[in-house]
Amino acid sequence: MASLPSPALLVALIVGGGFVIWWAWQNQRRRTHPVPPGLQEGIDLPFDEEFELYHNALSLCSMKTRLCMAELGVRYKSHHIDLIETGCYENIRPRLLDVNPGGTVPVLVHQGHPVYESHEQIRFAAQHALPSSPGLIPDDAAARAEMESWIDRTSLTDDPIQHGDQSAGNAVPGLTLPLFCTMIEKIPFWKIFEGVLFHFDKKRPLLFVALKTAGIEKIGRLGLPMKILARSRDQMGVHLDALEAQLEKTGGPWLLGTQYTLADVGWLVIFERLRQVDSIEPFLGNGQRPACAGYWTALTSRPAYREAILEHSQPLIEQGLERLRSAKDADPVLRQLLEGG
Ligand SMILES: N[C@@H](CCC(=O)N[C@@H](CS)C(=O)NCC(=O)O)C(=O)O
Numbered sequence: 212m213a214s215l216p217s218p219a220l221l222v223a224l225i226v227g228g229g230f231v232i233w234w235a236w237q238n239q240r241r242r243t244h245p246v247p248p249g250l251q252e253g254i255d256l257p258f259d260e261e262f263e264l265y266h267n268a269l270s271l272c273s274m275k276t277r278l279c280m281a282e283l284g285v286r287y288k289s290h291h292i293d294l295i296e297t298g299c300y301e302n303i304r305p306r307l308l309d310v311n312p313g314g315t316v317p318v319l320v321h322q323g324h325p326v327y328e329s330h331e332q333i334r335f336a337a338q339h340a341l342p343s344s345p346g347l348i349p350d351d352a353a354a355r356a357e358m359e360s361w362i363d364r365t366s367l368t369d370d371p372i373q374h375g376d377q378s379a380g381n382a383v384p385g386l387t388l389p390l391f392c393t394m395i396e397k398i399p400f401w402k403i404f405e406g407v408l409f410h411f412d413k414k415r416p417l418l419f420v421a422l423k424t425a426g427i428e429k430i431g432r433l434g435l436p437m438k439i440l441a442r443s444r445d446q447m448g449v450h451l452d453a454l455e456a457q458l459e460k461t462g463g464p465w466l467l468g469t470q471y472t473l474a475d476v477g478w479l480v481i482f483e484r485l486r487q488v489d490s491i492e493p494f495l496g497n498g499q500r501p502a503c504a505g506y507w508t509a510l511t512s513r514p515a516y517r518e519a520i521l522e523h524s525q526p527l528i529e530q531g532l533e534r535l536r537s538a539k540d541a542d543p544v545l546r547q548l549l550e551g552g
Contacts, residue, residue, distance in 0.1 A: 237408075241305070243303070243312055243313060243411040244312050246311060248327050248328040250321065250324055250326045250331075254324060255323045255324065256320055256325060258320055260286070260287065260288040261287075261322055262285060262288070263290060263319075263320040264276060264280065264290065264319055265311070265320070266291065266316050267297060267302075269294070269487075269525070270294060270317065271367055271384075271481070272367055273316050274483060274520055275330075275333060275476060275480045276317045276329050277317075277519035277520070278476050278516070278520060279332070279333040279473065280519070281518040282515045283340040283344040283347065284341070284344055284345075285336060285341070285344065287319075292307050292316050295406055295419055296391050296394045296398070296527075297525060298402075298527070299405065300402070300405045300409070302315060313327065321335070328366075330362050333362070333473050334348075334362075334473065345471075347471065347473050347476070349467065349470055358466075358467060358473060361457075361466055362477055363378065364377075364378055364379055364450065364477075365379055365474070365477025365478055365480075365481055366380045367383065368380070372439050372443075375447070376449070378450075379446075379481050380477070381446075382447040382450065383481060385442065386440065387484065387488055388430075388436050388440050389430060389535050390487060390488045390528075391419065392427045393531040393532075394528065394530075394531035395419050395422055396423065396426070396531075403416050418436065421433055421436070427545075428542065430549075431544075431548045444551050451494055451503055452500070455500045458505075458506055463502065463505065463506060464505075464506070464509045466478060475510065479510045479516065482510060487528060488532070488535070489532060489535050491507070493551070493552065
């Protein structure tokens with residue numbers, strides 16, 4: 212006669228089976244799919260205020276939309292959504308997936324209709340702001356076309372670690388890897404595990420596992436992330452050279468000359484990210500790009516910078532930056548590795 216399974220095996224089977232059923236159920240609820248860019252008039256979401264914004268403190272694209280709203284003086288109801296680097300994978304839970312089945316932030320919601328993609332959100336907001344709002348879009352068609360090309364050049368599109376040669380926005384995630392590494396130190400492994408189970412792009416949580424396991428001092432041992440960082444650094448240098456030439460041509464103070472436009476919104480958040488990853492000096496120091504340096508100083512003097520960026524920063528971001536600085540101060544080889552030169 213066959214013997215009964217031991218109580219320990221029985222418990223393991225019940226727990227394991229329960230986990231698989233829970234995972235399959237959650238996986239179904241958290242299914243993602245690509246969403247079209249722009250305003251989705253066919254989607255109706257519950258809303259309390261004319262504008263609502265689902266965003267994250269650190270996310271480049273969220274900073275861009277927040278900044279644009281602040282420049283326009285348009286109020287919105289704020290829904291902060293954590294990403295793993297700021298605490299947990301809230302972006303792949305139903306609260307956000309109901310609003311954006313793509314699983315990313317930001318999402319601007321206008322009278323219940325979502326607008327996807329931050330570069331579309333800033334265009335939408337600028338076109339739908341009050342008549343009394345400052346005009347962030349030039350009247351002149353040629354200037355508008357030029358602004359559009361710079362919006363494209365600062366956008367983050369498709370795969371965040373590809374196409375950095377086409378857009379400075381796509382060079383940003385690679386440059387952020389060291390900050391991700393110091394911020395993730397504070398996040399327990401089990402929180403990253405939620406991403407391993409449910410994230411639509413498993414490479415991303417696995418990258419965070421690798422960064423957390425290595426730590427900032429040993430980040431140089433991670434071959435692929437280091438390659439992405441070096442490539443992104445070169446690509447950002449090329450975009451900044453183009454920006455330098457543009458600023459010299461127009462004479463500033465803004466990208467298109469005297470009018471501050473959506474193109475400046477795009478660049479401000481890229482410079483802010485360079486600040487957050489302690490890379491202002493490597494790119495702008497020693498008089499390398501004086502027009503860009505003056506431009507960045509002018510951008511930081513705008514009240515919207517304080518309102519939309521500094522006032523939304525989190526201790527985790529600033530502590531991550533401090534940790535990154537002190538690791539580089541302690542190890543010149545690490546500095547060389549992260550900053551190149
Ligand atoms: N092209 C999109 C990019 C959106 C995007 O990738 N957002 C990032 C933060 S900047 C995100 O939500 N990532 C979540 C994740 O990878 O888990 C836009 O411009 O809005």
